[in-house]
Every structure is written in C-alpha cells, then in structure tokens.
Amino acid sequence: MTYKVRLEVFEGPFDLLVYLIESAEMNIYDIQISEITRQYLEYMAEISSRNLESSGEFMVLAAVLIELKSRMLLPRVRPDGGVEEDPRKELVQKILEYKKFKRAAALLQEQEEWAMLVFEKPQEDLQPFTGEPDVYLKMDIGQFVHAFRMFLSRQERIEEVRRRYERVERQRATTEQKIDHIKGVFAARRAKRLKFGELLEDGADRYDKALTFVALLEMVRNRTASVWQGRSFSEIVVEMGAGGGRRRPVRAGGSFDAE
C-alpha cells in the first residue's frame, strides 16, 4: 500500500500516525503495529531526505513503534502466569489524547470562522467625553514654539540616522568594488605581486586607503590573496592567490625580503 502525501500537512508525529491508522481503517484499540511501523518508516525516509526541522521528533515516535513491534512478538505471559498489559496501551492513550485535541482544534476553527463574521467598532477618541477638552489649546505660544522645535530636532535626528544607515549600505557595496579594483590592477599590470601602495588609486584619501586595506583583509580571508610584511610598518606586499598555507603571514620584526 503506497500513497504520496505532502509531509508538510502533518503537524507532528502523532498527526502522521493518526493519519496512517485512519487511512488503513484500523481499530485504534487494535493497531497492527508491524504494518503501521512499516508505513511510518516509509514516511520517515521521506522526511530525512528533506531534512525537515522536526524530523527528530518523528524519529522519537519511530523508535517507540519499533520497540512496540518487538514487544508484540514476545510472549506476554509473565513467569507467574499472569498476563501482561497490552504494550500498545500507552501509545493508544497518547493517540486518543492527541485526537481529542485535534478535534478540539477543529471545533475552534469552526468557531473562528463564525467569529470572523462578527465586527466590532474600535474605541473612538473619548476625549470629548472625559471633561478635558483639548489640552493643547491651553498652551501659551512659548510652549507651542518649544514643542515645534522639539519636533524639528527629532526630525533632524531621524534624518541623521537615515543618512548613516545609507552610508553603511554604500560602504558594503564599495568593499566589493574595491576587491574588483584590486583584481583589476593585478590583471592590468600582469603582476603576481604588488606593493600595497601600488594598489591605491592616485590621490587616494584616508577613507580610500582604509577601504583598500579592508578589501585586502577580505581577500585574505577568502584566500584570493595573501599578504606579508618584512617588518612592522614596512610596505605590505600583496600576492594574488592563496598562500596555500605554506606562505608565512605577517611576520613582525622578521627579516624577510619582500622583493
């Protein structure tokens, strides 16, 4: 028996289990554990192939089912001759409990549909009824001017925040542009190694230098370039392509000859 069902429609493992039991028209008090387990595991395979977030929870119930299946195969007569409880009992209780609330959810949904047809009016401005008509009218001109100034300065602050926000956005864009630029310089010069200063555009300001440096750091991070320095504060040498690990990175105080 195979059927394709969209897994997303199941709210959880019990939802799936209830679906399987009902589809197979099994008596809830007499679940054919081996058949249900087989079907359940089929779905599990599907779930794990999709790597659903809740697959762990589906797995827990799978384990319960498998354990039940094994217990069902064993004799249920205790050594003292008494009969053990049906091992399925606990699972049945859980399913019944779940079904009860699934039914309750359906009832709530019906009620929701009905309630959607009812409209209310939001509370209106009660000021005319509260005996305190318009407090603003009591303000003298000085208070009014002050309030207006406050409003203006608030607008200014908002403007300021907006400007900064936009600047951040621009910077992000230019880091990538800078990387392209650096790659361009290397390509144009057909060089494998360049000094940091050679990467700067003519008349680069401090911002431009900083950005070039940040772009380089980014390139080092994703291994499209490597950099090193003969000693502290000396010229940074840039080489395209990852050092592959053998390249010594920045060596403070070393005597490595960059050229």
Added chain:
Amino acid sequence: MTLNDREFKSAFESMMFIWGEPLDARTAAEAVGLGADEAYGLFKEIQREYDESGRGLAVREIGGAFQFVTRVENFDYLRRLCTPVKEKRLSQAALETLAIIAYRQPVTKGEIDVIRGVKSERIIEGLAKKELVEEKGRADAVGKPILYGTTAGFLRYFGFESLAELPEIDDIEDALRSAEPDATDEPEQISLSLGGTDE
C-alpha cells in the same frame, strides 16, 4: 436619585455605544452606582432584548464585559458595503496548541509538547504575541515551568462569552471509549502459553 431598571439599561446602552471596547459590567455598575451582580443581570437583559428583537446590532459578552457588535447574519451586506478586513486565520498548529491550552489550562509547555509530540515553544510565543494566551504563573515542579492560560482576547477572538462556552470535547472521548472492544479480543497478538496452565 435612584433609577429604575429601564433607566439603568438605557444608561448601559449609551455607555456601550461610546465605549466601543468590551465594557466591564463592574465599571459600568460603579458609574451608575449599582451592584456589580445587578448590573451584570441588566446587561444580560439588554443582550436578550437585542437578540429577540433581531436588531442589526448584537450585545456580545466577553468574560463579564459587554460590547456592541454586528449581527452575524448581516456579514454579507457588510462585505458588499465596505469589504471589512479581518486578520489572518490561525494555522493548524496554532489551533492545536491553543486548544490544549484552552482545555487544559493552566498548562505548561512541557505538557503541551507531550500531547502534540512536537515542540510548541514558537507557536506559544506567537499565540502570546496575538494576546490569545498569557502566563498564569509557575507550576510547582522542577524548574518552575510557566503555566499558560487563555486571555480575554481569546474569548473575544472566538466570540465566546466565557470559558464555559468552549465546546465539550470529553464527550468525544467517551464516545470513543464506549467503542472499545472487549479486552479478550486480541487478533494480532500471539499469545503463547507457558506450561499449559492457561485454559
């Protein structure tokens, strides 16, 4: 000066009209200098009168507060007039979780998870954000887990007057129980007798 019932009811109607939001019977009672129980009774009378005379407005109770709302039957006409917008409906998962909270309250997240078989944390958060459920205190158990219950917003959302109006669900359970087959009826189970002492 004391008012008679008719005048009290008239006052309450006006107050409901102005208030818009559900008006607590106690608040209204204080305003007119009446006992809370009497006021509640009068509000119920107003509600009944509106129902019986089939007015286009109905009086809705939400946990002891009263509010004018439109009559359900007029929904179609309202829609033709102005296409009223209502918020999105709740998801299946949200309804399930809400049902457990409504019927089992106060209830912990752990208890909800056990019944549903999945983690419900994010759904509970969503319901709390919609002000349908809220914290009702802490359970006296390990870790002092939060107890959840429904809010007045829940009653309002579903149009329940009180929690007593929640549809009965234990009936369903009982019906299922009565369908339980005899304990001796075990078709799948293989019973092995050890030592042949069984009949």
